Amino acid sequence: MALLKTENLSKSFSGLKAVSNLDLEINEGELIGLIGPNGAGKTTVFNLLTGVYAPTEGSIYFQGKKINGLPPYKICQRGIGRTFQNIRLFGDLTVLDNVRIAYHQHVTYNTITGILRLPQYFKGEREMKNKALNFLKIFDLDDKAGELAKNLPYGQQRRLEIARALATKPSLLLLDEPAAGMNPQETHNLMELIRWIREEFKLTILLIEHDMSLVMGVCERIYVLDYGMVIAHGTPEEIKQNPRVIEAYLGEGLSDAGTE
Amino acid sequence: MSNMEKYRNQLINRKNIIVLFLLLAVYGVVQGLFNIGVLGNFYMMTLILVCIYIILAVSQNLITGFTGQLAIGHAGFMAIGAYMSAFVTMKLEGHLVAGLIFGALMAALAGIMVGIPTLRLRGDYLAIATLGLGEIVRIFFLNFNYMGGATGFQVSKTINWTWAFWLMVLSVVVITNFINSSHGRACISVRENEIAAEAMGINTTKYKVLAFTIGAMFAGLAGGIYANYMYFIQPGTFSFLKSFEILVMVVLGGLGSITGSILGAGIMTIGSALLADYPEMRMVIIAVLLILIMVFRPNGIMGNKEFKLNFLDLKKKGEENGTT
Numbered sequence: 001m002a003l004l005k006t007e008n009l010s011k012s013f014s015g016l017k018a019v020s021n022l023d024l025e026i027n028e029g030e031l032i033g034l035i036g037p038n039g040a041g042k043t044t045v046f047n048l049l050t051g052v053y054a055p056t057e058g059s060i061y062f063q064g065k066k067i068n069g070l071p072p073y074k075i076c077q078r079g080i081g082r083t084f085q086n087i088r089l090f091g092d093l094t095v096l097d098n099v100r101i102a103y104h105q106h107v108t109y110n111t112i113t114g115i116l117r118l119p120q121y122f123k124g125e126r127e128m129k130n131k132a133l134n135f136l137k138i139f140d141l142d143d144k145a146g147e148l149a150k151n152l153p154y155g156q157q158r159r160l161e162i163a164r165a166l167a168t169k170p171s172l173l174l175l176d177e178p179a180a181g182m183n184p185q186e187t188h189n190l191m192e193l194i195r196w197i198r199e200e201f202k203l204t205i206l207l208i209e210h211d212m213s214l215v216m217g218v219c220e221r222i223y224v225l226d227y228g229m230v231i232a233h234g235t236p237e238e239i240k241q242n243p244r245v246i247e248a249y250l251g252e253g254l255s256d257a258g259t260e
Numbered sequence: 261m262s263n264m265e266k267y268r269n270q271l272i273n274r275k276n277i278i279v280l281f282l283l284l285a286v287y288g289v290v291q292g293l294f295n296i297g298v299l300g301n302f303y304m305m306t307l308i309l310v311c312i313y314i315i316l317a318v319s320q321n322l323i324t325g326f327t328g329q330l331a332i333g334h335a336g337f338m339a340i341g342a343y344m345s346a347f348v349t350m351k352l353e354g355h356l357v358a359g360l361i362f363g364a365l366m367a368a369l370a371g372i373m374v375g376i377p378t379l380r381l382r383g384d385y386l387a388i389a390t391l392g393l394g395e396i397v398r399i400f401f402l403n404f405n406y407m408g409g410a411t412g413f414q415v416s417k418t419i420n421w422t423w424a425f426w427l428m429v430l431s432v433v434v435i436t437n438f439i440n441s442s443h444g445r446a447c448i449s450v451r452e453n454e455i456a457a458e459a460m461g462i463n464t465t466k467y468k469v470l471a472f473t474i475g476a477m478f479a480g481l482a483g484g485i486y487a488n489y490m491y492f493i494q495p496g497t498f499s500f501l502k503s504f505e506i507l508v509m510v511v512l513g514g515l516g517s518i519t520g521s522i523l524g525a526g527i528m529t530i531g532s533a534l535l536a537d538y539p540e541m542r543m544v545i546i547a548v549l550l551i552l553i554m555v556f557r558p559n560g561i562m563g564n565k566e567f568k569l570n571f572l573d574l575k576k577k578g579e580e581n582g583t584t
Contacts, residue, residue, distance in 0.1 A: 050459055076461035084459075090452035092516075092564065093445075100442065101449045105461035107442040111470070114441030115434050119267045121441065128442065168461050 328451025341480025367480020
């Protein structure tokens with residue numbers, strides 16, 4: 001059974017079809033790429049999947065249950081974690097707090113216990129801190145735990161975004177341009193890391209990326225989006241040879257027109 | 261047994277003992293000076309007002325500084341607390357504690373009812389809506405003839421320094437503990453980035469309403485203390501100017517800093533008491549002070565930092581827990 005499935009998914013912004021008739025199918029354990037020229041509607045797809053936008057038409061099934069119409073926090077609690085293309089960290093909070101907040105949905109004590117400082121509070125906080133530090137260690141950020149997120153260099157902010165998304169304990173992870181702004185070496189390391197966390201956390205990953213070497217290197221299947229429609233999908237080899245993809249990317253002049 | 265011991269050590273560490281000791285010292289010194297007559301009634305009143313304003317400022321800070329919701333209706337919740345506690349202590353002749361609890365709970369209830377619809381609004385829209393709601397409360401009591409209406413309502417004085425001081429401490433500890441728990445961090449994440457908070461599984465509406473309700477509850481408690489101290493309450497006291505005054509204290513001290521709010525409440529209340537002899541200059545001086553602070557420290561006196569006792573070289577590391 002597919003972990004995530006969309007049927008006829010469409011989103012219009014007052015007449016402009018940002019995504020139209022999208023049929024995605026992602027199986028458990030897969031690593032799927034979603035590519036396309038600027039403005040093809042990739043991030044809109046993410047926003048639809050995570051409930052930021054309500055679809056105009058169509059439905060989204062996650063683990064066999066319909067999830068469109070649910071608010072973002074419920075979708076996250078069902079097990080879809082995400083990162084943002086334009087980094088959205090909790091800038092004035094420490095790196096540790098960023099991850100702890102993502103872990104909040106699994107908190108083991110209630111508000112009153114927290115205020116009264118009952119034993120469960122200390123136990124819960126200790127657990128939470130250890131788990132958060134573990135996530136930070138994976139991303140090589142544990143020595144930055146006390147720093148404010150906004151003071152981190154760009155590459156580390158990107159990694160913190162992934163660490164934070166992982167702390168929500170997702171079964172499906174959506175990565176929106178995780179390698180944006182990274183140099184080739186950093187991109188390569190990130191690729192290794194993505195492969196590793198997939199094994200370690202038994203994740204299914206859907207990633208948007210412009211860096212073709214990253215997409216072709218790690219993804220098993222790729223969907224290509226242009227003007228909100230899937231123009232091709234298949235293995236990296238198939239995609240590389242697909243004439244429509246080549247046209248969309250290199251075709252008639254620059255294909256930076258379209259929707260944002 | 262070792263678990264129990266560990267728990268005891270987490271509560272009774274050196275930092276908390278020092279804080280408790282300092283609080284006892286402040287309490288004792290003021291009470292002592294008052295008993296031997298060094299501290300006159302006027303200064304006592306000022307200090308009790310400082311306690312009341314600390315509760316108001318810290319609870320406003322929870323809503324505005326920590327959760328990031330610009331709500332300007334605190335005087336309304338204070339009025340509800342004041343009138344409802346006076347209703348219990350005067351009309352029902354109940355105990356002061358019953359009055360304070362009833363006042364705080366009614367304010368909290370009003371907070372929930374107001375919060376659920378208005379917290380959908382953002383920024384200045386929320387400010388306008390809550391401002392209006394504060395005024396509605398005032399006008400309601402203005403026409404509430406059962407409790408005096410516009411002429412005001414007499415309340416016998418049962419609050420003294422002991423009550424005011426320790427209730428203030430209780431309020432600050434509860435709000436500080438809340439902020440330093442996972443639920444408090446969820447509130448702060450709403451301030452930091454609402455979209456990201458939602459995407460991380462935080463029910464932002466719930467935490468906005470929760471912070472708003474806790475804030476309203478403590479504003480109600482402050483109102484109850486005020487009513488049972490002041491002999492006399494009237495709706496005019498709880499106008500939107502009072503809400504602004506509280507907001508100014510919070511901004512002065514620093515949004516997102518508990519110790520800043522305590523400082524802000526202290527400076528503003530003592531400042532206006534010291535300037536009581538020059539009523540015509542008072543507002544001018546306070547305004548100039550505010551302008552200077554906003555020029556030189558735009559984030560308030562404390563920014564979003566807390567005043568900590570770390571310089572005492574407290575050996576206990578780890579948990580940044582507990583009382584300020």
